[in-house]
Amino acid sequence: MVVSNRLPVDRYTSDDAENGEEGWRRSPGGLVTALAPMMTKTDGAWVGWHGAPDEALEPFSHGGMDLIPVELSTRDVELYYEGFSNATLWPLYHDVIAPPEFHRTWWDSYRRVNQRFADAVVQHADHGATVWVQDYQLQLVPSMLRRARPDLRIGFFNHIPFPPPEIFAQLPWRQAIIEGLLGADLVGFQRPSDAANFMRSARRFIGASVKQQQVHVKGADGQITHIARAQAFPISIAVDQISELAERPDIIERSRQIRQDLGNPKTILLGVDRLDYTKGIPHRLKAFEELLKEGRLTVEDATLIQVASPSRERVRQYRLLREEIEGTVGHINGSFDTMQNTAVRYLHHSYPVEEMVALYLAADVMLVxxxxxxxxxxxxEYVTARTNNTGALVLSEFTGAADQLKQALLMNPHDIDGLKNTIMRAVNLPPNESRRRMKSMRKQILDHDVDHWSAEFLSALAETVVRDDS
Incomplete structure (x- = not known):
């Protein structure tokens, strides 16, 4: 059983204008791509919110999975999701790039909603079932499940960073969050440093005994109730899907069309992000603008495509970020555009995966x-799509991907001069060096795809529980 904030389906209305019948289709997100195939093979169930507030739905089936909807009210969405999850935890866990807000009403809602998710699992899970809880919105669920259903095998995966104790210490409810996570038999993280941060916080804030990757969890009587293991499991992508799309003639032709529409510049640089303050989009734009000012790049030879998909637009910080980015893009284009050439092509949309792969094929330099x-x-995804081993990846050292893609051109995005120099190095990268770097990175990704990620986590969870029982 998988438990996540959202179910793996989106509601849609058919094109039949007369009937306007509603249906469900699989969501395009990475987590769904990762887990849905496994769930259909194992007759699994998925617990989550279906996306519409103030609506109760009965459990239903779709695509070989049993789906168990959890109801959220409009106020739940405001306080639990937009509030505590995305205005408290998200900025706190991303090194306080934006200031987190601490409100007791948000915390109360977070706790209540987590209990609702746990209750749905308790009601529907078979005896001895494996339950895999996903991400920062549901950090209290593991301990709630352990209290109510000690027969369950419980895993948790944190998809975002886990902050060092010095930052985590700011959270007024830090002890409750640590205890919530320690209800799991296995707590997974993206990077070894995240797992280490979590274990340091467990030791510091609840006095847990930590040995290697194991946290000895004590009950109210001081006796050890179980051992929770904390470990890194770097998530990956559906390699076969991206590779197959990159070889499709219509997508290859679409990539040529993209270049032609841009005037066939010598170099296309590409950024693809959710519109989020953690993504460093203003830093990227500043570096690109300065390169144009200095004449190291010219608008005739280089174009930046920036895809910024809409995100959390009801949250004030995200609205301000959008205004800042759109103002910067307008300033750059107003300063450097010609009748024939555009400096920055800004696209505030989400695109289907086919169009994204065409963009990856069209781009000479990927900026992360x-x-x-x-x-x-x-x-x-960019590296996987470059099946001919061309192109260059400029990658922030503050991403989890930097741990695996060591042949990328790594840089510190806070160092604008260093970022500019790395971009120029990517633009002028010799073909032989480009092939060597891409080949090495593609091998790493092909050997560690998303199926490898889920299989490795579930295998470790089974092993952890067996070891604990023995």
């Missing part, structure tokens, strides 16, 4: 300048 990122799967 995140200030903090749990993984960043865009970097892995």
């Amino acid at each position: 300048t995140a200030l903090r990122d749990g993984m960043n799967l865009v970097a892995k």
